[in-house]
Amino acid sequence: MFEELIAKLEEIVNKLESGKTGVEESISLFKEGAEISKKCLTIINSGKESIKEIKKDMLGEITEVPATFD
Amino acid sequence: MEQNFLTVTQLNNYLKRIIDSEYLIKNISIVGEVSGFSISRNIAYFSLKDESSLLSVVMFDADNKYKPANGESIILTGSINYYVKGGKITFNATKIEKYGLGKLYEDFLKLKEQLTSEGLFDSKYKKALPSKIERVGVITSKTGAVIQDIKNVGFRRNKNIEIVLYPVKVQGDNAEKEIATAINFFNNYNVDIIIVARGGGSAEDLQPFNTEIVARTVFNCTKPVVSAVGHETDFTIIDFVADLRAPTPSAAAELVFADTTTYLQKIKMLNIRMNNSIQYIFDKFEGKINNSLEKCLNICESKITSSEYFIKANCQKMVHLTDSQIELNNLRFSTINEKLNSLNPEKIFKLGYSVLTKNNELIKDCSQIHDNDILNIRFFDENINVKVTKLEE
Numbered sequence: 099m100f101e102e103l104i105a106k107l108e109e110i111v112n113k114l115e116s117g118k119t120g121v122e123e124s125i126s127l128f129k130e131g132a133e134i135s136k137k138c139l140t141i142i143n144s145g146k147e148s149i150k151e152i153k154k155d156m157l158g159e160i161t162e163v164p165a166t167f168d
Numbered sequence: 169m170e171q172n173f174l175t176v177t178q179l180n181n182y183l184k185r186i187i188d189s190e191y192l193i194k195n196i197s198i199v200g201e202v203s204g205f206s207i208s209r210n211i212a213y214f215s216l217k218d219e220s221s222l223l224s225v226v227m228f229d230a231d232n233k234y235k236p237a238n239g240e241s242i243i244l245t246g247s248i249n250y251y252v253k254g255g256k257i258t259f260n261a262t263k264i265e266k267y268g269l270g271k272l273y274e275d276f277l278k279l280k281e282q283l284t285s286e287g288l289f290d291s292k293y294k295k296a297l298p299s300k301i302e303r304v305g306v307i308t309s310k311t312g313a314v315i316q317d318i319k320n321v322g323f324r325r326n327k328n329i330e331i332v333l334y335p336v337k338v339q340g341d342n343a344e345k346e347i348a349t350a351i352n353f354f355n356n357y358n359v360d361i362i363i364v365a366r367g368g369g370s371a372e373d374l375q376p377f378n379t380e381i382v383a384r385t386v387f388n389c390t391k392p393v394v395s396a397v398g399h400e401t402d403f404t405i406i407d408f409v410a411d412l413r414a415p416t417p418s419a420a421a422e423l424v425f426a427d428t429t430t431y432l433q434k435i436k437m438l439n440i441r442m443n444n445s446i447q448y449i450f451d452k453f454e455g456k457i458n459n460s461l462e463k464c465l466n467i468c469e470s471k472i473t474s475s476e477y478f479i480k481a482n483c484q485k486m487v488h489l490t491d492s493q494i495e496l497n498n499l500r501f502s503t504i505n506e507k508l509n510s511l512n513p514e515k516i517f518k519l520g521y522s523v524l525t526k527n528n529e530l531i532k533d534c535s536q537i538h539d540n541d542i543l544n545i546r547f548f549d550e551n552i553n554v555k556v557t558k559l560e561e
Contacts, residue, residue: 111441135439167315
């Protein structure tokens with residue numbers, strides 16, 4: 099879940115900034131943070147951005163088709 | 169004598185020009201009582217009057233407008249027009265409304281009261297917007313600005329949401345049934361939230377959203393419904409029963425589509441902070457390493473210096489010791505040498521002594537010598553043999 103990822107990233111940054119983490123722990127936190135941030139950006143930029151339309155055929159059958167506007 | 173005169177048409181055209189140029193009597197609303205109402209070929213003809221005055225009214229497209237009873241008080245909106253052919257002033261009405269509370273409004277209030285008493289508007293029934301929205305069901309007209317507004321605003325904020333449009337009639341006959349059908353459809357369909365939207369319009373245009381069937385369908389819908397009907401000032405029944413009322417369709421898109429652009433900013437900031445803090449940690453660590461190295465170097469250096477000193481001192485000592493040993497040995501050697509020199513038999517020879525031997529035997533006293541013996545005398549530089557001629561007593 100996107101919001102959860104952001105919250106996790108925030109937590110990692112706060113931990114790193116606290117200065118209480120050792121070098122090894124910091125490096126693994128940084129690695130984790132970088133991965134989460136990459137994942138978040140991928141989600142934001144993946145851009146499905148689609149608009150579909152519910153269409154009823156003559157028999158009343160309903161299908162979902164890409165919406166077209168004149 | 170020539171007379172100046174105008175034709176009737178000229179005068180009437182002149183009057184029409186005066187009236188048409190008078191903006192104060194264009195697009196005005198007037199109130200009065202209806203008298204002599206009749207419709208012919210979709211045009212209504214009647215008079216609007218009050219206690220002391222009367223005005224002729226013409227209203228086009230009358231079949232699709234409210235038909236007042238004679239004597240009913242109404243509000244007309246339109247403009248004064250001068251009818252050149254008949255030489256008559258008429259009011260061209262474009263809109264007719266009941267004076268006081270209109271019927272639509274009365275119906276609205278009645279339904280609102282009824283549904284309120286039934287609890288349909290209770291906040292306890294309002295569903296919260298889901299935290300995860302991936303597919304949004306939109307119920308509106310396929311044509312017009314509404315779906316475009318929702319699309320534009322929505323996708324500007326978040327490119328990750330899918331819009332599923334259920335196209336419906338948003339005004340006119342049976343629009344409310346289509347809207348209710350669409351809500352029921354989405355309730356059992358793969359969408360996370362439903363937006364019911366329509367652009368601005370007259371009270372009649374918004375009527376489908378003031379119907380009981382739409383209100384009850386929204387209430388019974390188990391998915392959150394956001395209403396976005398008309399302008400910000402328009403309130404319809406669906407607004408009260410919906411889980412969330414958006415003032416406009418664009419606002420609905422803003423409420424429903426989580427804004428990922430702010431997330432983008434946030435992620436960028438978090439990345440900067442993360443890089444800074446890891447850099448800080450590295451710098452600190454590097455500092456520690458450098459300090460340790462420096463300490464090590466210092467210790468090594470001092471050890472080397474002290475070792476060097478020790479070695480130098482010892483070397484010096486060694487050299488010193490060796491020198492004195494050599495000197496001592498030299499001294500001993502020269503003493504021995506001297507002794508040796510003093511013992512050198514050649515030295516005795518040089519003093520004038522010689523050695524006397526007979527048959528290679530050293531002569532130490534005279535008893536060893538006899539007459540006619542051949543003796544050998546060894547001098548410093550050479551040997552000679554001599555013959556004993558006579559021994560003397």
